[in-house]
Amino acid sequence: xxxxxxxxxxxxxxxxxxxxxxxxxxxxxxxxxxxxxxxxxxxxxxxxxxxxxxxxxxxxxxxxxxxxxxxxxxxxxxxxxxxxxxxxxxxxxxxxxxxxxxxxxxxxxxxxxxxxxxxxxxxxxxxxxxxxxxxxxxxxxxxxxxxxxxxxxxxxxxxxxxxxxxxxxxxxxxxxxxxxxxxxxxxxxxxxxxxxxxxxxxxxxxxxxxxxxxxxxxxxxxxxxxxxxxxxxxxxxxxxxxxxxxxxxxxxxxxxxxxxxxxxxxxxxxxxxxxxxxxxxxxxxxxxxxxxxxxxxxxxxxxxxxxxxxxxxxxxxxxxxxxxxxxxxxxxxxxxxxxxxxxxxxxxxxxxxxxxxxxxxxx
Amino acid sequence: xxxxxxxxxxxxxxxxxxxxxxxxxxxxxxxxxxxxxxxxxxxxxxxxxxxxxxxxxxxxxxxxxxxxxxxxxxxxxxxxxxxxxxxxxxxxxxxxxxxxxxxxxxxxxxxxxxxxxxxxxxxxxxxxxxxxxxxxxxxxxxxxxxxxxxxxxxxxxxxxxxxxxxxxxxxxxxxxxxxxxxxxxxxxxxxxxxxxxxxxxxxxxxxxxxxxxxxxxxxxxxxxxxxxxxxx
Numbered sequence: 001x002x003x004x005x006x007x008x009x010x011x012x013x014x015x016x017x018x019x020x021x022x023x024x025x026x027x028x029x030x031x032x033x034x035x036x037x038x039x040x041x042x043x044x045x046x047x048x049x050x051x052x053x054x055x056x057x058x059x060x061x062x063x064x065x066x067x068x069x070x071x072x073x074x075x076x077x078x079x080x081x082x083x084x085x086x087x088x089x090x091x092x093x094x095x096x097x098x099x100x101x102x103x104x105x106x107x108x109x110x111x112x113x114x115x116x117x118x119x120x121x122x123x124x125x126x127x128x129x130x131x132x133x134x135x136x137x138x139x140x141x142x143x144x145x146x147x148x149x150x151x152x153x154x155x156x157x158x159x160x161x162x163x164x165x166x167x168x169x170x171x172x173x174x175x176x177x178x179x180x181x182x183x184x185x186x187x188x189x190x191x192x193x194x195x196x197x198x199x200x201x202x203x204x205x206x207x208x209x210x211x212x213x214x215x216x217x218x219x220x221x222x223x224x225x226x227x228x229x230x231x232x233x234x235x236x237x238x239x240x241x242x243x244x245x246x247x248x249x250x251x252x253x254x255x256x257x258x259x260x261x262x263x264x265x266x267x268x269x270x271x272x273x274x275x276x277x278x279x280x281x282x283x284x285x286x287x288x289x290x291x292x293x294x295x296x297x298x299x300x301x302x303x304x305x306x307x308x309x310x311x312x313x314x315x316x317x318x319x320x321x322x323x324x325x326x327x328x329x330x331x332x333x334x335x336x337x338x339x340x341x342x343x344x345x346x347x348x349x350x351x352x353x354x355x356x357x358x359x360x361x362x363x
Numbered sequence: 364x365x366x367x368x369x370x371x372x373x374x375x376x377x378x379x380x381x382x383x384x385x386x387x388x389x390x391x392x393x394x395x396x397x398x399x400x401x402x403x404x405x406x407x408x409x410x411x412x413x414x415x416x417x418x419x420x421x422x423x424x425x426x427x428x429x430x431x432x433x434x435x436x437x438x439x440x441x442x443x444x445x446x447x448x449x450x451x452x453x454x455x456x457x458x459x460x461x462x463x464x465x466x467x468x469x470x471x472x473x474x475x476x477x478x479x480x481x482x483x484x485x486x487x488x489x490x491x492x493x494x495x496x497x498x499x500x501x502x503x504x505x506x507x508x509x510x511x512x513x514x515x516x517x518x519x520x521x522x523x524x525x526x527x528x529x530x531x532x533x534x535x536x537x538x539x540x541x542x543x544x545x546x547x548x549x550x551x552x553x554x555x556x557x558x559x560x561x562x563x564x565x566x567x568x569x570x571x572x573x574x575x576x577x578x579x580x581x582x583x584x585x586x587x588x589x590x591x592x593x594x595x
Binding site: 280282284285314316318320325327329348350353355357 | 461479501502505506508509523526527528529530533536537
């Protein structure tokens with residue numbers, strides 16, 4: 001099973017062309033060969049050979065069709081080819097006097113079984129078979145001394161007519177298959193490119209919205225400062241620290257680093273450290289790859305907690321494949337981060353110490 | 364439960380040998396020990412080579428404080444040998460990843476002190492270890508969270524909160540328990556880990572003491588029951 005649409009489409013084309021080849025051979029044998037045998041029944045000097053030849057064609061054709069449609073071994077191809085050439089010999093035996101007359105329908109018909117048998121081989125195999133078919137006809141004509149110019153031209157007509165159709169169909173169908181594969185591949189590539197662009201646009205739009213929001217918050221704060229807000233007011237300082245941490249994280253999100261979650265937490269810790277807060281960050285376990293929205297939900301509240309820290313903060317991450325817990329313990333006033341989605345937020349304040357934990361779990 | 368941070372039964376201070384290649388660290392640790400209000404421990408030897416320290420008065424010390432990095436050599440593989448000889452080893456290192464911590468505990472080290480947390484835990488750890496009692500630093504709690512088997516929900520929660528906050532009072536308040544009970548949960552998690560891996564006299568002593576103190580029942584110890592019983 002393959003989910004790749006290019007493979008699915010190409011397989012459907014290949015299947016259609018093989019079914020068509022089998023249908024052509026079956027109609028040819030049941031329509032033309034059977035009718036020729038019946039109307040020339042009196043011409044055959046050995047009627048059993050004509051019947052065996054017709055049945056042998058049917059059996060070999062049936063086997064080759066089954067192998068092709070059901071996906072059997074490619075090695076039976078030449079076995080089927082030799083069996084089909086046996087039909088040539090049997091029809092020669094059946095009517096030695098009618099080598100190139102309609103009673104001997106084998107010369108042109110056997111090629112259709114060969115088209116099926118050699119479908120999954122290179123074209124050279126089919127050509128070799130048709131050469132062998134021609135060789136048997138030529139040997140038969142020489143041995144039976146059938147050599148008038150009318151008979152030679154009739155033989156050429158029969159062979160050329162049949163070979164053109166058979167080679168033309170086989171090569172055409174294979175060419176179509178290649179073209180279908182190519183078209184399906186390019187369409188799949190286009191779909192993938194469109195999906196990537198849509199994803200990139202969505203991420204960019206999301207970031208733009210958050211940037212706008214940050215911009216608004218920062219601008220308000222700056223305007224208040226200009227208007228005379230006191231920078232030594234703890235509330236003003238905390239808001240400034242939180243804004244700086246968020247900006248820093250917005251930048252850290254696009255850095256392509258292993259352990260993005262830790263990278264983003266470190267960015268938050270850096271901002272706190274620059275304010276003179278002593279931050280320790282301890283991590284146990286390997287953090288799994290998380291989608292950006294879960295990462296943001298896990299880090300948002302801890303970053304708010306970090307920003308509120310007065311002098312010390314401890315950031316811890318305990319991670320396993322199915323569970324990630326981020327916690328901040330700091331000497332900080334109580335904070336009110338937004339309720340995150342996709343993770344659980346727990347927090348506690350005992351008067352001096354803030355404890356805040358976000359947890360993502362698959363359980 | 365007996366408080367593991369009390370001084371040992373004798374009035375003699377616990378003797379400590381420090382194996383550490385940076386003289387300034389030796390001085391720092393010595394200061395923590397000598398300024399301990401209870402004078403519960405005393406440094407009897409120090410040096411930058413395991414063999415040299417053990418050849419002198421350090422050979423009879425109650426507790427070895429061992430830095431894992433001596434010069435360019437990492438001495439993790441010496442821990443098992445020291446513990447097999449029955450020495451109580453407190454590993455003291457900046458290499459505090461869970462892998463290293465669990466490796467030295469598995470080898471029989473009595474406790475692990477990360478350099479960033481050593482100041483507030485150093486003497487307490489030494490005193491607890493001298494009486495074969497568990498002492499779980501926050502870094503060890505973090506490491507046990509990744510590995511320790513058969514922990515109860517309460518034991519796991521206590522370890523996690525201890526790792527996060529580094530304050531047992533804070534853990535106790537959050538769990539609605541007494542500090543003594545919190546310490547019991549944390550110590551039980553540590554004792555359960557002592558059952559893991561190759562036996563060492565230090566691990567056997569830790570388990571035996573845990574049974575004596577009522578921290579864990581003999582039938583909870585499983586394969587170590589006979590060793591523990593033999594020590595009593």
